[in-house]
Each structure stands twice: as C-alpha cells, then as structure tokens.
Amino acid sequence: MKMSKVLEVKGLTTQFESKNGPLTVVDQVDFIVEKGEVLGIVGESGCGKSVTSLSILQLLDKHGTISSGEVFYQNINLVEKNEKEMKKIRGKEISMIFQDPMTSLNPVLTIGKQIGEVIEQHEKLKGQEVKQKVVKLLQLVGIPRADEIYHEYPHRLSGGMKQRVMIAIAIACNPTLLIADEPTTALDVTIQAQILDLLRSLKDEMDMSMLLITHDLGVVAEMCDRVVVMYAGQVVETTDTRTLLRHPKHPYTIGLIQSTPHQSKGEKRLKSILGQVPTPDQFSHGCRFVERCPKAMEICQSTAPPLYDVDSHTSCRCWLYENKGDVI
Amino acid sequence: MAKSEIYKPIQARVTSKSPMKLRADFLKRIFKDKRAVVCILFLFIVSIVGIFAPIIAPFDPEELFYDSILEAPNKEHLLGTDAIGRDLLSRLIYGVRVTLTVSLLAVAITFFLGTFIGLVCAYVGGWVDNVLMRIMDILLALPSIILALAIVAILGPSLTNAMIAVGVASIPGFARLIRGAALTIKSSMFVEASRSIGSSHSWILRRQFLPNVTGILLVYTTLFIGVAILDTAALSFIGLGAQPPTPEWGTMLSEGRNYMQNAWWLATFPGIAITMVVFAVNFLGDALRDIFDPKSSG
Amino acid sequence: MTTTLLEVRNLEKKFSSKSAWFQSKKYVHAVNGVSLELNERETIGIVGESGCGKSTTGRCVLRLIEPTSGEVIFQGKDITTLSKREMNEIRKDIQMVFQDPMASMNPKLTIREILSEPLIAHKVPQKEREPLLNETLRLVGLSENHLERYPHEMSGGQRQRIGIARAIILRPKIVVLDEPVSALDVSVQSQILNLLQDLQEELGLSYILISHDLGVVEHIAHRVGVMYLGEMVEMGGKEQLFLIRKH
CATH class of the missing domain: 3.40.50.300 (P-loop containing nucleotide triphosphate hydrolases)
Incomplete structure (x- = not known):
C-alpha cells in the first residue's frame, strides 16, 4: 500500500501577544499525517x-497568529486561506473534537438540530433526508434509541453520550482528517475506553486519518501508529508508538514514561523529572529541557540542539544523538 | 439608557491576579479606556463646580432680581432667570451640591445594607436566605421609584426623606446582585478549603469573600449612583423631595415646566444637566463593567 | 501492633x-x-x-x-x-488536600496569608508561626522565598505543594x-x-x-x-x- 500524505505541517510557528512582546508558543513544528494513520x-x-491543532484550522483567538510555516492539506496551503475558505474546509474536510463535550454543545438546541445544522451547512440535503442522516449518525456512534435522543437536549445526556454526539457532529460530513484534542480527558476511566474504541472503529469504517492530541501515554499506546512528542513548543521526538514506549530516545520522553505509576510497579519511589515545565518567557537559549535533564552536557546550556534523524523513522532533538545521524 | 440594563448580573470573577497588580493593572486599564477617562474628567469637573459653588456662581441662588423676571439668557444672566427673578446658572451650580450629596448618601445606604443582606443571604443560606430574598422579590416587583414614593409618603416629603427612600428602594436590586456574585464564591473550592481548615465565619467573609467582590461592588455602586440621581430628581419633580427654594435640579425642572411656552430655558437647562450627569455616571459604570467582566478581557 | x-x-x-x-x-x-x-x-x-x-x-x-x-x-x-x-x-x-490547587486557594491572597490561615484559625501563638511556616515550606520542597508570592505566580506542581503545606502545617x-x-x-x-x-x-x-x-x-x-x-x-x-x- 502506498502511503500518501493527508496533512503536512512544515515549520509551523505560532506566536501570542503579551505585555513583554510576542511569545513563541509553537516553534518550528514539522510533522506529517499519512493517509489512514493515527498520529x-x-x-x-x-x-x-x-495551539498546534488550533493553528492548523486557524481557530486561534485574536491574540494568536501564525508567524511562519505552512500547513498542507492535500497540497493546499491552509495558512494562505482566508476565513471564508477555511469555513468550507472545517467540518467538511477536517473536523475537530474538543476535550469538554459539556461546553461544546448548545444547551438550548436539541441534539438532532445541532447535528442537522452541520449537515445543512455543508451538504445539499433537505428536511426528512437530514433527519434520516442524523439518526443514522447517532446509531453509528453507538447511541441507543437514536430516534428518541434526536429530540433530547444535551443536559439529559451523560458525559460519554455527549462526547458521542460531538463525534457524530465531527464525522457528519465524512471528513478526511479528524483532529481529536484530548477527546477522553474529561470522561470517566471506563467511558474513556469505550470512546477510544469508537474512534478507532470509525476511523477504519469511514477511511479517515486522525490527529490525536493527548497528555496520556496510555491513550497513545492504545490508539496511535506514530507519535510526535512536544516539549516547550518544540517537537523533541518523532517515532512509531512501539519504539517510543519500548526504546524512548529523548531524555524527556524517557522521564515521562518512567514517571507514570504503572511503569514503576514494585518500586517504592517513582522516578520523576525534576523541576517544572518552563513557560514561553523562560525558555533557555540552549536546549529547553536542559534544567530538568539528567544527562545535560555543556553544549546543551549554550546551543539549542537540532532535530537529528536517529534512524529511518525516528528523529530526536538532543545532542546525545549528534553522531548517530544527519541533521534534517 | 434602559434602567433594566443595570440588573444584568456580572459573574463573580475570581481573578488570577494579585491585588497589587490588579490595582495597578486596573487603573492602567481605566486610563486606557477613553470613555472612562472622559466620564471621570467630566464628573470631576462637575464635582469641583459643586464644591466651589460660592466662588464660581455669579449670584446667590436665592437672590431675587425683581427687575429681571423671566429673562431669556443674556450677558448678565447667562442662562436667564426664573419666574421670581433668580439667576438660573447660579441655581444650577448650587444644585450640583444638593443632587450629588443626596444621591451619594442614598447610594451609601444602598451599598451598606445591600451588601450586608446580599452577603448574609449567600453565606448563611437556608431559611434566612429564603425569607430575606422573598421579601426582596416582592419589593423588586415594584419599580424602585414607586417603592420610593411609598416610603416618602410614609415619612413625609423632604429632601432627607427622599434620600432615605431612594437609598432603601434600591436595596432589593443591589442585594440580589451581590448575593448572586457571592454565591459563586461560596461554591468555590477555596471557601471549602477554609471550612476544612476550621476558619471562623467572619474570617471567611472578610478574607475570602470581600477581596473577590470588590470589583463587582465598584461597578454596581457606580451604576446605582445614576439611578439615585434620576430617582431623587423624579421625587423632587413631583414635589416629594427637595422643597422650594432649595436649588435642586428636579424641583427646578418641575418649576420650569409651567413656563415651557414662554421661557424654554427654565426646564431645558436643568434637564440637560440631569441627563449629562446621569449619562456620564452610567457610561462610566459600563466602562467599569467591561473592565471587570471576564468576557471582555482577553 | x-x-x-x-x-x-x-x-x-x-x-x-x-x-x-x-x-x-x-x-x-x-x-x-x-x-x-x-x-x-x-x-x-x-x-x-x-x-x-x-x-x-x-x-x-x-x-x-x-x-x-x-x-x-x-x-x-x-x-x-x-x-x-x-x-x-x-x-x-484531620485536614484535606484538594484536587485543583488553583481553585482551592484565594487568588487574592499571598502564600504567606494562605498558609497562615490554619495557624490563625487554631490560634497558634504569633511567635511560633514564622518557624512553622519556614519548616513546613522546607518539608514540601519550597523555600521562604515563595512566601510573598501569589498562587498564580507559581507552577501547578508548586501550587499543589502549597496545598499540601497548608494541610500539614498544623501537623494533623x-x-x-x-x-x-x-x-x-x-x-x-x-x-x-x-x-x-x-x-x-x-x-x-x-x-x-x-x-x-x-x-x-x-x-x-x-x-x-x-x-x-x-x-x-x-x-x-x-x-x-x-x-x-x-x-
């Protein structure tokens, strides 16, 4: 099977205004989402x-701007599109699910209305056809008694059900790419697994690609084919999931994996990463992880490391890998 | 401006900013807001005029010029004279004193009792809240001016009584707003934390509630000053507030009404004065609301 | 036993x-x-x-x-x-540590004021307060430099340390x-x-x-x-x- 790129982000840099000048929140981020994969x-x-995911869809608020970089969606550069053109892409081509389903739904509209609206905006369907499609969607995302739920208001549904509705809205127009921003963080543990299962089966069924944003390595292990690890606005490691969990390269990734309670079973104390995550105004000139890094060297203090290719599918932003590959 | 606008509740905002920074930041934002600056400047000038009335006013407000009755604005009497020959400009200038003092005192009554009732209702809850708030609801059902009318009717017409009436009549609205703001704070985690520590009620009210409602109090108080000025003038207009010859804008408006046909200036200038001051106060209140409203700040 | x-x-x-x-x-x-x-x-x-x-x-x-x-x-x-x-x-x-350290602290109070609350509530004498504050901060891995800060000036982890310090300052x-x-x-x-x-x-x-x-x-x-x-x-x-x- 020949892979093709669905989304390619190149050198994406996003800045936010602040009192002390612009803060670079996303710095030179590159990644590719291949067709059919979950990144x-x-x-x-x-x-x-x-912020990376919001930048892709140009959903940044008034304080944030994309200062450089390109986002190619099927060879169209999204950064150059204006608001009107983006509206056609959002929802139809690329759609998004957010962390909090409680606040993303309008409390005064019925579930059916809210899903129907999205369909009407992007497709030329009318009245009864829309309703049929909505009910079908509700069934597709595993909502029982879809006919009744169609007429319900959001507050009557549980958190997991609401997230299912949000997913129904997101997939209503058969998007090519689904961006899920912490889709399960606000949900209970048992519901989380169900929602992840649903997302995985929908992805296959509807032939979508997925960009999954999460802080939870457990979710990554369950869902993703490849992973981009970000720290302080930069990509620090890109690799496939198996390699990431078994042989993490970057000292940050190593620390992150070791500090989860599941990993250090039997040990009295957890391994942990010292210190705190720096905020954008505290980024050092050298490596941004240097203050917390157990393997910090002299060069790390003074010069920021580039992203090194460790092997064909792994790259890592760390001086430790300087001689193991070429700079990309 | 619709008076009902005032009753739009502001969410209690638990800011993440320190009081010191908040204060500096707050002043900076006020002075960045052109509306606010213009309003503050205008109200400042008006107050100065009121304070130094004896120096600024060309004549005594109660002095009668028998030879110039109902004179149109001219060089000697810049805004003309009234039916018994008093200088209108001087009366307007002295009127600032009466209007501002009365409305500020009235708002002080609203402020103290309203805040007290609002905080107690929110904090104590239960039947105390129920009883007090149902009473407030009943009073809220009447427009505040009608309530004020009823109070003056009981106490008898005078400026002091009008002031008390206006102040008391605004309490229900004010208390309700403060209660709403305080309820959000009551449900906050840091109040629960205080309870878990075993802090006393007065400590919780002083250290946890008050710092978080100051902004809201400031906005509402400003907006209620506008209401108070209007209500005081209205009571005086119908003869239940300031009694002649006190130079009060509402009274002057009422006196001028009889001469609308042949002496337009008598009713027009007090009317303009009331409108401009109320407008400035309300505009300032709106500006403050924007500054404190979570939705308007980035 | x-x-x-x-x-x-x-x-x-x-x-x-x-x-x-x-x-x-x-x-x-x-x-x-x-x-x-x-x-x-x-x-x-x-x-x-x-x-x-x-x-x-x-x-x-x-x-x-x-x-x-x-x-x-x-x-x-x-x-x-x-x-x-x-x-x-x-x-x-019996004391409590809350889930969200930001929400469980009044943003308008300094760390000193927040940590002093239990001491005031339980009438710990004035002269014992300062040593207790310093020792407790040390126990949770912070220093007295943090006392004059406000919650928002600290990171999430530091704030939770303060939340823990507040819970243990009376040695429950x-x-x-x-x-x-x-x-x-x-x-x-x-x-x-x-x-x-x-x-x-x-x-x-x-x-x-x-x-x-x-x-x-x-x-x-x-x-x-x-x-x-x-x-x-x-x-x-x-x-x-x-x-x-x-x-």
Whole structure:
C-alpha cells in the first residue's frame, strides 16, 4: 500500500501577544499525517500541542497568529486561506473534537438540530433526508434509541453520550482528517475506553486519518501508529508508538514514561523529572529541557540542539544523538 | 439608557491576579479606556463646580432680581432667570451640591445594607436566605421609584426623606446582585478549603469573600449612583423631595415646566444637566463593567 | 501492633433532589453504608468513577458535608455528633488536600496569608508561626522565598505543594487527599506522589486517598476500597486491586 500524505505541517510557528512582546508558543513544528494513520501529539500542558491543532484550522483567538510555516492539506496551503475558505474546509474536510463535550454543545438546541445544522451547512440535503442522516449518525456512534435522543437536549445526556454526539457532529460530513484534542480527558476511566474504541472503529469504517492530541501515554499506546512528542513548543521526538514506549530516545520522553505509576510497579519511589515545565518567557537559549535533564552536557546550556534523524523513522532533538545521524 | 440594563448580573470573577497588580493593572486599564477617562474628567469637573459653588456662581441662588423676571439668557444672566427673578446658572451650580450629596448618601445606604443582606443571604443560606430574598422579590416587583414614593409618603416629603427612600428602594436590586456574585464564591473550592481548615465565619467573609467582590461592588455602586440621581430628581419633580427654594435640579425642572411656552430655558437647562450627569455616571459604570467582566478581557 | 485511628461505620449520605412544592421529596443515595478503618501511618485508597460517592465519603469524614447517618469515630469519639465548635477543634487533626490547587486557594491572597490561615484559625501563638511556616515550606520542597508570592505566580506542581503545606502545617494525624495529582502534569505527578510518601514517613501521617486513577492508588495505598454507586464493593489489600483491573 502506498502511503500518501493527508496533512503536512512544515515549520509551523505560532506566536501570542503579551505585555513583554510576542511569545513563541509553537516553534518550528514539522510533522506529517499519512493517509489512514493515527498520529499522536503528546505533551504536557503548555507544550503547544493544542495551539498546534488550533493553528492548523486557524481557530486561534485574536491574540494568536501564525508567524511562519505552512500547513498542507492535500497540497493546499491552509495558512494562505482566508476565513471564508477555511469555513468550507472545517467540518467538511477536517473536523475537530474538543476535550469538554459539556461546553461544546448548545444547551438550548436539541441534539438532532445541532447535528442537522452541520449537515445543512455543508451538504445539499433537505428536511426528512437530514433527519434520516442524523439518526443514522447517532446509531453509528453507538447511541441507543437514536430516534428518541434526536429530540433530547444535551443536559439529559451523560458525559460519554455527549462526547458521542460531538463525534457524530465531527464525522457528519465524512471528513478526511479528524483532529481529536484530548477527546477522553474529561470522561470517566471506563467511558474513556469505550470512546477510544469508537474512534478507532470509525476511523477504519469511514477511511479517515486522525490527529490525536493527548497528555496520556496510555491513550497513545492504545490508539496511535506514530507519535510526535512536544516539549516547550518544540517537537523533541518523532517515532512509531512501539519504539517510543519500548526504546524512548529523548531524555524527556524517557522521564515521562518512567514517571507514570504503572511503569514503576514494585518500586517504592517513582522516578520523576525534576523541576517544572518552563513557560514561553523562560525558555533557555540552549536546549529547553536542559534544567530538568539528567544527562545535560555543556553544549546543551549554550546551543539549542537540532532535530537529528536517529534512524529511518525516528528523529530526536538532543545532542546525545549528534553522531548517530544527519541533521534534517 | 434602559434602567433594566443595570440588573444584568456580572459573574463573580475570581481573578488570577494579585491585588497589587490588579490595582495597578486596573487603573492602567481605566486610563486606557477613553470613555472612562472622559466620564471621570467630566464628573470631576462637575464635582469641583459643586464644591466651589460660592466662588464660581455669579449670584446667590436665592437672590431675587425683581427687575429681571423671566429673562431669556443674556450677558448678565447667562442662562436667564426664573419666574421670581433668580439667576438660573447660579441655581444650577448650587444644585450640583444638593443632587450629588443626596444621591451619594442614598447610594451609601444602598451599598451598606445591600451588601450586608446580599452577603448574609449567600453565606448563611437556608431559611434566612429564603425569607430575606422573598421579601426582596416582592419589593423588586415594584419599580424602585414607586417603592420610593411609598416610603416618602410614609415619612413625609423632604429632601432627607427622599434620600432615605431612594437609598432603601434600591436595596432589593443591589442585594440580589451581590448575593448572586457571592454565591459563586461560596461554591468555590477555596471557601471549602477554609471550612476544612476550621476558619471562623467572619474570617471567611472578610478574607475570602470581600477581596473577590470588590470589583463587582465598584461597578454596581457606580451604576446605582445614576439611578439615585434620576430617582431623587423624579421625587423632587413631583414635589416629594427637595422643597422650594432649595436649588435642586428636579424641583427646578418641575418649576420650569409651567413656563415651557414662554421661557424654554427654565426646564431645558436643568434637564440637560440631569441627563449629562446621569449619562456620564452610567457610561462610566459600563466602562467599569467591561473592565471587570471576564468576557471582555482577553 | 497497628492501632486504629479512624473508623467509619455505615456512613450514609442522601441528597434530596429539588422537587416542586407538594411533591414528595426524592432522594439520591450518594453514599450508602460505607465502612472503613484507617490505621496509624496507613494509606487507604478509595477508587471509583466520578459520581460513585468517593469524594462525598471523604467530605463526610471531615463533615464538610453532613452525613445523613453513620458514625465516624476518631479518638474514641463519634465526630458526627460533635457541635460545630468541637468539630473545629478536631479539624486540627484531620485536614484535606484538594484536587485543583488553583481553585482551592484565594487568588487574592499571598502564600504567606494562605498558609497562615490554619495557624490563625487554631490560634497558634504569633511567635511560633514564622518557624512553622519556614519548616513546613522546607518539608514540601519550597523555600521562604515563595512566601510573598501569589498562587498564580507559581507552577501547578508548586501550587499543589502549597496545598499540601497548608494541610500539614498544623501537623494533623490524618490527611484526606482528594484527587491530589489529577490536575497536574504527568511529569509533576510523580514528584507530588513521592513527596506525599516522604511526608507520611517523616510526620507519621495517615492518608485517605481518593482517586479515579488505579495507577496512583496502587502505587501509594496500602489497602484499597472500590466504590460503585455509593457502595463500597470491595475492600482489601493492594494485590486484590490487580484482580479488579482484570475485569
């Protein structure tokens, strides 16, 4: 099977205004989403993963701007599109699910209305046809008694059900790419697994690609084919999921995996990464992880490392890998 | 401006900013807001005029010029004279004193009792809240001016009584707004944390509630000053507030009404004065609301 | 030679749901007959999904929510029958750490003011306060430099350290930990869990740990209870938890 790129992000840099000048929240981010794959972006809060996804769809608020870089969706550069052109792409070509289903639904409209609206905006369907499609969608996302739920208001549904509705809205127009921003974080553990299952089966069924943004390595292990690890606005490691979990390369990734309680079973103390995640105004000139890194060297203090290719499918932003591959 | 606008609740905002920074930041934002600056400047000038009325006013407000009755604006009497020959400009200038003092005192009554009732209702809850708020609801069902009318009718017409009436009549609205703001704070985690620590009620009210409602209090108080000025003038207009010859804008408006046909200036200038001051106060209140409203700040 | 520090017997909490006038009241059983024992220097974990009543149980122990029935026995006394004043005395010995350190601190107060609150509430003499503040900050891995800051000037992990400092500054016997790390970044969570274990050893604390995260509970708790729909369905050693996970 020949892979083709659905989304290619090149050198994406997003800045936010602040009192002390612009802050670079996303810095030179590159990644590719291949057709049919699930790419994960992992990182802790403030690493820029959500801003990256909002930048792709140009959903940044008034303080944020894309200052450089390109986002190619099937050879169209989205960065150059204006708001009107983006509206046609959002929902239809690329759609998004957010973390909090409670606030993303309009409390005064019925479920059926809200899903129907999206369909009417993008497709030329009328009245009864729309309703049929909505009910079919509700069934597709595993909502029982879809006919009744059609007439219900959001507050009557549980969190998991609401997230299913959000997914129904997102897939209503058969998008090519689905961006899921922490889709399960606000949900209970048992519901999380169900929603992940649903997303996986929908992806296959509807032939979508997926960009999954999460802080949870457990979700990554369940869902993703390849992973981009972000730290302090930069990509620090890109690799396939198996390699990431078994042989992480970047000291940050190593620390992250070791500090989850499941990994250090039997040990009295957890391994942990010292210190705190830096905020954009505290980024050092050298490597941004240097203050917390157990393997920091002299060069790390002064010069920022480039992204090295460790092997054909792994790259890592760390001086430790300087001699193991070529700079890309 | 519709008076009902005032009753739009502001969400209690638990800012993440420190008080010091908040204060500096807050002043900076006020001075960045052109509306606010213009309003503050205008109200400042008006207050100065009121304070230094004896120096600024060309004549005594109660002095009668028998030879110039109902004179149109001219060089000697810039805004003309009234039916018994008093200088209109001087009366307007002295009127600032009466209007501002009365409305500020009225708002002080609203402020203290309204805040107290609002906080107590929110904090104590239960039947205290129920009883007090149902009473407030009943009073809210009447327009505040009608309520004020009823109070003056009981106390008898005078400026002091009008002031009390206006102040008391605004309490229900004010208390309700403060209660709403305080309820959000009551349900906040840091109040629960305080309870888990075992802090006393007064400590919780002083240290946890008050710092978080100051912004809201400031906005509402400003907006209620506008209401108070209007209500005081209205009571005086129908003869239940300031009694002649006190130079009060509402009274002057009422006196001028009889001469609308042949002496337009008598009713027009007090009317303009009331409108401009109320407008400035409300505009300032709106500007403050924008500054404190979570939705308007990035 | 373990001694029982706290015993909860048949704890029950019903919330009456709001009903229209003249309608008979409906009740929601948030906690239904929960019993547990907490020994000295022990950590019990309570796991369950949101809405299972685990947080309500924790709050009932501190009487932040008044239990409908049942007993909470601490130092030989049933604290559910104490007056508010007597209960405030007990609060010195039972403290709580909240899930969201940002929300559980008044943003308008400095760290010094926040940490002083328990000292003021329990009338610790003025001259003992300063050493206590400094020592407690040191215990949680911070320094007196942090005292004049505001919560928003600190990172999430530091804020939770302050939350823990506030809970231990009176040197309580029991600390109820309500989801102490779930609002934190992954790399910081493990720091906080380690800190909690260190403090337990150093100060001889007992913990009631409420969490939805099996990994966290498994790591730090000695015994674990599983709650489901307001009832404690299982209580046992950590090994049993492994079985639950298989479900």
